[in-house]
Amino acid sequence: MGFWGTHALILDDEGYLTLPESLPPADFILTQGMDGCVLLAPRDYFAGLQAKIHQLPLTRRNARALRRHLFAHATTAAPDAQRRIWVPPQLRAFAQLDHQVVLVGNDAYLELWNPDLWDQVRRDMETQQQDEDWLIPGI
Numbered sequence: 001m002g003f004w005g006t007h008a009l010i011l012d013d014e015g016y017l018t019l020p021e022s023l024p025p026a027d028f029i030l031t032q033g034m035d036g037c038v039l040l041a042p043r044d045y046f047a048g049l050q051a052k053i054h055q056l057p058l059t060r061r062n063a064r065a066l067r068r069h070l071f072a073h074a075t076t077a078a079p080d081a082q083r084r085i086w087v088p089p090q091l092r093a094f095a096q097l098d099h100q101v102v103l104v105g106n107d108a109y110l111e112l113w114n115p116d117l118w119d120q121v122r123r124d125m126e127t128q129q130q131d132e133d134w135l136i137p138g139i
Helices: 043-054 061-071 089-094 115-128
Strands: 006-010 016-018 028-032 038-042 075-077 084-086 100-105 110-113
Touching: 006 016, 028 043, 028 061, 028 089, 038 043, 038 089, 043 061, 100 115, 110 115
Parallel strands: none
Antiparallel strands: 006 100, 016 084, 028 038, 028 075, 038 110, 100 110
């Protein structure tokens, strides 16, 4: 299963977001993502990520910080019959999500973005594509 594409969505006043019908059905974990987005990860993917993070040494400051970042605000989100999920207020505040939201497929998981922040990330990616450091060996 892969999550692809970019979708403009509406977040209602109560914090509910209707997922596109084109997305495969899944139960998700929502948490703080990287770069200012909300991570929307299927439970299986999140469990694998959690297992890898569990192996990191507690004595490493960056490992403790990563644990806090991902797990302090993690919550389950199972779409209802109308394909809606609820995005908690602390995650909406973290990602500056208001009425308009961009849902971005990132293969194994999804990201929820503030449209202005997503535009900036997208522009940065286009600039980085011109940089040789952006190239990854073997791809």
